[in-house]
Amino acid sequence: MSSNSLRVLAGLLVLGWLQLASAALPPTSSSAAPAASSSSVPAPAPWQASDMNMTVHQVGPHSYYVEGLLEEASRANEGFIANAGFVITGKGVVVFDALGSPALADRLIEEIRKRTDQPIRRVIISHYHADHFYGIPAFRRIGAEIWADTRAHAYLNTSAATERIAQRKEIIGPWLGPDFKLPLPDRWLDQPEKFVMGDVHFSLRHLGPAHSDEDLVMLVEPDGVLYSGDIVYAGRVPFIGDADTALWLTAIDHLLEIPARVMVPGHGPASLHPQEDARMTRDYLTFLREQMGTAVQNFESFDQAYREVDWTRFSNEPTFDAANRRNAYNVFLQMEQESLTK
Numbered sequence: 001m002s003s004n005s006l007r008v009l010a011g012l013l014v015l016g017w018l019q020l021a022s023a024a025l026p027p028t029s030s031s032a033a034p035a036a037s038s039s040s041v042p043a044p045a046p047w048q049a050s051d052m053n054m055t056v057h058q059v060g061p062h063s064y065y066v067e068g069l070l071e072e073a074s075r076a077n078e079g080f081i082a083n084a085g086f087v088i089t090g091k092g093v094v095v096f097d098a099l100g101s102p103a104l105a106d107r108l109i110e111e112i113r114k115r116t117d118q119p120i121r122r123v124i125i126s127h128y129h130a131d132h133f134y135g136i137p138a139f140r141r142i143g144a145e146i147w148a149d150t151r152a153h154a155y156l157n158t159s160a161a162t163e164r165i166a167q168r169k170e171i172i173g174p175w176l177g178p179d180f181k182l183p184l185p186d187r188w189l190d191q192p193e194k195f196v197m198g199d200v201h202f203s204l205r206h207l208g209p210a211h212s213d214e215d216l217v218m219l220v221e222p223d224g225v226l227y228s229g230d231i232v233y234a235g236r237v238p239f240i241g242d243a244d245t246a247l248w249l250t251a252i253d254h255l256l257e258i259p260a261r262v263m264v265p266g267h268g269p270a271s272l273h274p275q276e277d278a279r280m281t282r283d284y285l286t287f288l289r290e291q292m293g294t295a296v297q298n299f300e301s302f303d304q305a306y307r308e309v310d311w312t313r314f315s316n317e318p319t320f321d322a323a324n325r326r327n328a329y330n331v332f333l334q335m336e337q338e339s340l341t342k
């Protein structure tokens with residue numbers, strides 16, 4: 001055997017020993033699976049962990065939010081397309097909206113944990129749309145109580161709810177987990193609610209039907225921060241779905257009566273000028289109603305009406321291509337209904 005091959009052999013022996021030695025080391029705490037050692041260690045989550053990048057913005061002494069991407073849900077964005085807020089009160093944390101999967105909610109919890117070890121006591125759901133409430137199981141797992149407006153009941157047993165779950169399972173299934181079912185709140189609210197936690201006063205108000213039947217907004221009184229859910233969209237075309245746009249416009253007016261220094265919308269950046277920034281949502285809804293209303297009056301088909309409208313005012317907004325045609329169609333149908341009931 002040459003001296004070279006001896007050296008190689010010695011090297012392999014050392015490598016083998018190192019591998020054996022490292023295998024014999026006790027596992028690190030993160031990889032430990034102490035099934036029987038401690039009841040305080042929670043069972044592993046039934047969903048795949050997310051490493052989504054989440055930047056936390058502070059908008060008041062107690063108030064924060066993370067901003068979802070201005071996109072439609074996809075595998076690449078894991079359904080992180082809506083905002084969520086949290087408020088650190090001194091006696092616990094209140095969260096506003098649960099994000100679009102339990103895995104994303106876990107990421108939010110991780111960010112909250114970097115700032116406080118106070119318990120996360122309560123989660124307020126702005127409305128029952130997938131990107132805002134599918135994260136509920138992660139908060140329930142850590143003992144938070146979930147509140148939502150009772151008008152969300154209308155959504156629970158619809159085919160839209162079932163179809164949405166199937167659609168999301170297809171796109172972001174791993175982060176929902178294999179047994180994901182539509183998560184319910186612990187408490188249904190049926191009237192305006194005020195509560196105090198630590199030294200922070202909260203006020204919850206149902207402003208729907210607007211974007212949904214159950215739209216709920218939260219004012220953090222000492223901070224003047226208003227979490228508005230999807231009644232206002234900042235910087236993207238709203239998702240209209242089957243919303244009643246006439247009632248939605250009224251709700252925007254009511255929203256702007258609430259004295260707020262900062263408004264955190266359900267999508268897009270926080271606004272220091274709620275009045276101005278609500279204008280884009282309001283203008284868009286008004287424009288759709290005018291254009292589609294005229295087409296209905298002239299007995300035009302939807303296709304013809306859609307072709308004839310000059311969309312340049314909104315066509316550069318994020319999600320325009322994905323959302324505008326369906327939005328216009330929904331408003332067209334609605335204007336037909338309104339013309340029949342006039």
Ligand SMILES: [Zn+2]
Nearest residue numbers: 127129211230
């Ligand atoms: Zn929504």
